[in-house]
Amino acid sequence: RCPKGTAEMEHDTLVYVGKEDDIKKSQRITTKVNGREVVVFYHEGKFYAMDARCYHAGGPLHLGDIEDINGQSCIICPWHQYKITLETGEGLYQAINPLEPSPTPRWLSKGVKQRIHKVTVDNGNIYVSPPDLSVSFDSDYYADKYKSNGDFAVGK
Numbered sequence: 001r002c003p004k005g006t007a008e009m010e011h012d013t014l015v016y017v018g019k020e021d022d023i024k025k026s027q028r029i030t031t032k033v034n035g036r037e038v039v040v041f042y043h044e045g046k047f048y049a050m051d052a053r054c055y056h057a058g059g060p061l062h063l064g065d066i067e068d069i070n071g072q073s074c075i076i077c078p079w080h081q082y083k084i085t086l087e088t089g090e091g092l093y094q095a096i097n098p099l100e101p102s103p104t105p106r107w108l109s110k111g112v113k114q115r116i117h118k119v120t121v122d123n124g125n126i127y128v129s130p131p132d133l134s135v136s137f138d139s140d141y142y143a144d145k146y147k148s149n150g151d152f153a154v155g156k
């Protein structure tokens with residue numbers, strides 16, 4: 001028995017993104033989920049989806065590079081180089097504790113800033129679940145702001 005009995009409902013509302021093989025080849029694809037711009041990445045064998053507009057100032061994350069930071073895959077926003085983990089949407093920053101004998105920069109988390117979307121792979125097709133808007137994230141502001149603009153410059 002599925003918890004909360006929502007599985008069936010979810011299945012009805014999943015948003016089709018594209019073919020698994022195509023996205024594996026292109027490594028990323030942009031789509032609209034309930035009107036918001038979402039980017040789906042295929043990186044090192046896994047699919048990830050997040051709001052495409054950076055939580056900082058709305059930068060186009062679908063045009064950013066992916067880097068490994070402390071074992072976490074992060075998208076680097078092309079506008080001001082904010083680092084966001086693909087898995088959790090956490091904003092990472094580097095901090096130094098000046099009280100340490102030999103201060104070394106460390107990566108710390110600002111918490112989850114970017115809304116992550118659930119990806120479902122089914123029968124060679126990729127779907128994204130609609131967002132649970134009862135929880136809010138900083139990136140919602142820009143997701144809403146760009147919602148009215150029907151065009152999405154599909155980036156690679």
Ligand code: FES
Binds near residue numbers: 078081
């Ligand atoms: Fe992404 Fe500023 S808009 S880092």
